[in-house]
Amino acid sequence: MQIDSQSRDVFYVSDGTAITCETLGHAVLGQFPFVANEKTFPFVESDEKLTDVIKQIEFSYQRHGVPPLVFFSIVVPEIRARLLQVSAHCYDVLENIVQRVQADTETEPQPKLQRSRSISKNTDTYFDRIAAIEYTLAHDDGMSLKDIEQADIVLLGVSRSGKTPTSLYMAMQFGLRVVNYPFIHDDMRALKLLPAFEIHRHKLFGLTINAERLTAIRQNRLAGSEYASVHQCEHELANVEALFRREAIPYINTSSLSVEEISARILEKAGLKRHLC
Amino acid sequence: MQIDSQSRDVFYVSDGTAITCETLGHAVLGQFPFVANEKTFPFVESDEKLTDVIKQIEFSYQRHGVPPLVFFSIVVPEIRARLLQVSAHCYDVLENIVQRVQADTETEPQPKLQRSRSISKNTDTYFDRIAAIEYTLAHDDGMSLKDIEQADIVLLGVSRSGKTPTSLYMAMQFGLRVVNYPFIHDDMRALKLLPAFEIHRHKLFGLTINAERLTAIRQNRLAGSEYASVHQCEHELANVEALFRREAIPYINTSSLSVEEISARILEKAGLKRHLC
Known part of the structure; x- marks a missing residue:
């Protein structure tokens, strides 16, 4: 198994434009020394589309033998749950901070599609x-x-x-x-x-x-x-x-x-x- | 003390352009019902600049009686530590995911300024x-x-x-x-x-x-x-x-x-x- 520590496959997966995923992912990856081979999947709103994304992520894992990194933002719980089972390190770009804002402001979030400015x-x-x-x-x-x-x-x-x-x-x-x-x-x-x-x-x-x-x-x-x-x-x-x-x-x-x-x-x-x- | 649950003062504070803070903040706030009164402070790289930012955040707290929300990204540890003492709910937009990527990839991050794409x-x-x-x-x-x-x-x-x-x-x-x-x-x-x-x-x-x-x-x-x-x-x-x-x-x-x-x-x-x- 060949592990190239210099580069990593990175996927941005979103049910919207994926702009937030890309922006945050770039900022995070900017702090790490490896080169990122990036691929973006916007508007992943259906099982069909997700199946294609999962196929590509699994292929990356098979090929390189290291789990790729996935920065994602998905509202629909079933699609989210399926994505989380993929052979990759998955990071929900919003979850942690949404939960903290929820606790701090004692306000229920109302997850919705199209979160990027419209x-x-x-x-x-x-x-x-x-x-x-x-x-x-x-x-x-x-x-x-x-x-x-x-x-x-x-x-x-x-x-x-x-x-x-x-x-x-x-x-x-x-x-x-x-x-x-x-x-x-x-x-x-x-x-x-x-x-x-x-x-x-x-x-x-x-x-x-x-x-x-x-x-x-x-x-x-x-x-x-x-x-x-x-x-x-x-x-x-x-x-x-x-x-x-x-x-x-x-x-x-x-x-x-x-x-x-x-x-x-x-x-x-x-x-x-x-x-x- | 007057608490207006309909609106919140929100500050974006960064030692760079603040684009990442704004993008993530918008996406997070898009899930909450309150109206955000937003103010952005880019290039907060000095104690002087931070003092001005802190003054405005404290003023917001005094005025509304509720802690404002602060989405931030600051590399210099001393500036970061001072900001964290302000009377506000502070969210480091990168920290959580950087730590997880660090653990998952067993790679040390190298925090640096100008994380947004350059x-x-x-x-x-x-x-x-x-x-x-x-x-x-x-x-x-x-x-x-x-x-x-x-x-x-x-x-x-x-x-x-x-x-x-x-x-x-x-x-x-x-x-x-x-x-x-x-x-x-x-x-x-x-x-x-x-x-x-x-x-x-x-x-x-x-x-x-x-x-x-x-x-x-x-x-x-x-x-x-x-x-x-x-x-x-x-x-x-x-x-x-x-x-x-x-x-x-x-x-x-x-x-x-x-x-x-x-x-x-x-x-x-x-x-x-x-x-x-």
């Missing part, structure tokens, strides 16, 4: 979120400054500093209306703020990035170009950071941060409330 | 995700069919059936390249597939929606228009659904689903692998 249940929230995404799309990359007074935040930065993904994530995840505006090549010599930004100063937020990282990202896009050269990247960044300091615009360096981290840090620094969509 | 750690994944977002933006709403052979999936549907938010979510969350293409007004009479789609049939996926829901969404956009009329919505939907059936294109009804649910269902039905970004 925008459709609240029509206002739904419209807000869709409107935020549309607004942000229409104001991507300096495309328009129309209705800038409706913006929750205005992101500034050089090309490829992370403005677009960050803007879309903030719209999608937090229902924020984001304008993002690039500083481009020709601006660099006498860099100053657009007059249109003056009365919205409190909404401005800068993104910067290390020159080596920016070079790598731009090389990936336009290899060998002046635009992607270390010299050009350094020049642009020095000018833009000087502007941020001169104008007292808060800014963060995105080099070693994920889109999630950048967004969470901006919200925190800008004192923006998270609308939980 | 695209920056893997440069290839980072580029893939950014490329997917860019591709999807460039192929939104029928804007372009260039490089359609690179698409992972092509979403079809009438205006306002949920194509754009779904496409962006799939790109952002799963690193998929999505084309979305609307059926517009004039197409409706003799609806057929674009020739460009013929050799990509296996990538086509339809979105539909109930006529009442579509009318409400369109009224929100263009109140009183023909475009938003029940008659027009019914007409478009009937034609598009007939096309989906005729051409054997798989489709789902988005009416009562969140963007997360729509995306997860499409991935499942289309047999697409989730690239976990």
